[in-house]
Amino acid sequence: MPSLKDIKTQINSVGSTKKITSAMKMVAASKLRRSQEKAEAARPYSSRLEEMLSSLASSAASGEGIIKLLTGTGNDQNYIVVPVSADRGLCGGFNSSINRETFKLVKSLEGDGKKVQLMPVGKKSRDFFNRVMKDQILESFVDLNVSSTGYESALNISNKLQELYFDGKFDKCILVFNKFKSAISQEVTQQQLIPLDVSNSEKDEEKENTSNAIYDYEPDEETILQDLLPKNVSIQIFKVLLESDAGEQGARMAAMDNATRNAGEMIDSLTLKYNRTRQAFITKELIEIISGAESI
Amino acid sequence: MATISFDLVSPEHLIFNEEVGMIIVPGKDGDFGVLPGHSKLMSSLRPGRIMVYSEDKNLLKSFFVSGGFAEVNPEKCIILAESVDDISVLDKSIIQKSIEDLEKLDDSKSKEQLLIANAKLDAVNSIIYNKI
Numbered sequence: 001m002p003s004l005k006d007i008k009t010q011i012n013s014v015g016s017t018k019k020i021t022s023a024m025k026m027v028a029a030s031k032l033r034r035s036q037e038k039a040e041a042a043r044p045y046s047s048r049l050e051e052m053l054s055s056l057a058s059s060a061a062s063g064e065g066i067i068k069l070l071t072g073t074g075n076d077q078n079y080i081v082v083p084v085s086a087d088r089g090l091c092g093g094f095n096s097s098i099n100r101e102t103f104k105l106v107k108s109l110e111g112d113g114k115k116v117q118l119m120p121v122g123k124k125s126r127d128f129f130n131r132v133m134k135d136q137i138l139e140s141f142v143d144l145n146v147s148s149t150g151y152e153s154a155l156n157i158s159n160k161l162q163e164l165y166f167d168g169k170f171d172k173c174i175l176v177f178n179k180f181k182s183a184i185s186q187e188v189t190q191q192q193l194i195p196l197d198v199s200n201s202e203k204d205e206e207k208e209n210t211s212n213a214i215y216d217y218e219p220d221e222e223t224i225l226q227d228l229l230p231k232n233v234s235i236q237i238f239k240v241l242l243e244s245d246a247g248e249q250g251a252r253m254a255a256m257d258n259a260t261r262n263a264g265e266m267i268d269s270l271t272l273k274y275n276r277t278r279q280a281f282i283t284k285e286l287i288e289i290i291s292g293a294e295s296i
Numbered sequence: 297m298a299t300i301s302f303d304l305v306s307p308e309h310l311i312f313n314e315e316v317g318m319i320i321v322p323g324k325d326g327d328f329g330v331l332p333g334h335s336k337l338m339s340s341l342r343p344g345r346i347m348v349y350s351e352d353k354n355l356l357k358s359f360f361v362s363g364g365f366a367e368v369n370p371e372k373c374i375i376l377a378e379s380v381d382d383i384s385v386l387d388k389s390i391i392q393k394s395i396e397d398l399e400k401l402d403d404s405k406s407k408e409q410l411l412i413a414n415a416k417l418d419a420v421n422s423i424i425y426n427k428i
Contacts, residue, residue, distance in 0.1 A: 227340045
């Protein structure tokens with residue numbers, strides 16, 4: 001049976017853990033609000049860019065150069081997978097679900113005989129893939145801090161990807177990231193970044209084409225498309241980074257909330273145990289005194 | 297008189313969203329003015345200044361953009377720009393210093409930035425017509 005002192009120390013240590021987790025929860029909650037605002041602020045740009053792109057996409061025939069971002073290289077042998085995780089832990093299943101999903105995706109692509117390379121974003125996925133498939137990592141990006149550095153951080157990734165793409169290093173690029181659904185739930189999502197997947201916006205496109213009639217283009221459609229496509233890649237990455245950042249804060253908030261609650265329950269049960277033990281000692285001492293007195 | 301709704305958007309946020317009288321946009325092939333009822337137009341932009349005029353053609357605001365896209369239809373003008381600065385808060389000496397710094401470097405990226413910085417300086421120096 002543990003002594004009273006042991007239980008007391010345990011209660012104290014759980015208590016201080018509780019303090020830490022509840023502080024982390026508060027921090028995550030305020031960061032979440034900020035990240036959410038950022039993600040929302042970025043939405044008008046990306047949605048308008050998408051609109052523009054979808055009205056232009058139809059005009060793009062298969063071509064050389066930058067248009068390849070839209071039409072593809074015509075191959076699908078070489079893949080590059082970009083898992084987007086957080087830099088820090090203590091956020092529940094946020095990072096491990098990304099890593100698990102990416103691992104599964106890579107294995108299934110390899111099962112189909114494709115060549116897969118990785119470009120992890122965030123410390124947690126870099127560390128994970130450094131352990132399990134080190135030789136497939138092309139490059140990694142850590143400490144991005146998207147909420148403070150903003151668009152710059154996305155540009156770095158996007159420039160690197162495009163450089164590799166035009167060097168013919170890969171044919172398809174898939175992002176794996178946590179889509180921000182609400183403050184407490186994130187959904188692991190795969191998104192094909194290169195070549196651009198216009199299939200899901202096709203329905204809107206038809207609608208728009210009827211209402212949008214004909215645009216004048218200045219200088220001309222192709223030149224605009226050539227400017228627009230690389231920008232779209234960066235913007236898509238930026239959007240994903242922001243979503244993932246908001247998701248991370250949400251996940252951390254939920255995880256820390258759980259931890260705080262668990263710590264509270266643990267303190268309750270330990271306090272009960274402490275009181276019982278104390279009572280048992282008192283009773284024992286009383287019995288000893290009474291039986292001592294009786295025997296005299 | 298009619299107005300046209302004008303959106304200026306950067307990747308980070310929506311910068312400007314109001315009903316205005318006229319916008320002058322630095323298109324790739326030259327500046328163009330957008331009035332209410334403009335025909336449908338899509339254009340890419342060069343580094344330069346955007347000037348926003350109210351209905352009675354008084355200058356409301358001027359911005360510097362480093363490039364981007366404009367989409368115009370009769371009711372709306374949307375500009376997607378990568379980096380936007382309010383010209384009234386730009387400081388000439390800071391830009392000049394950054395031009396000097398960039399001139400020392402010699403790679404394609406800094407050349408591009410130099411081009412933008414020079415355009416920025418031009419935009420700050422040039423005369424702004426407060427009323428048209």
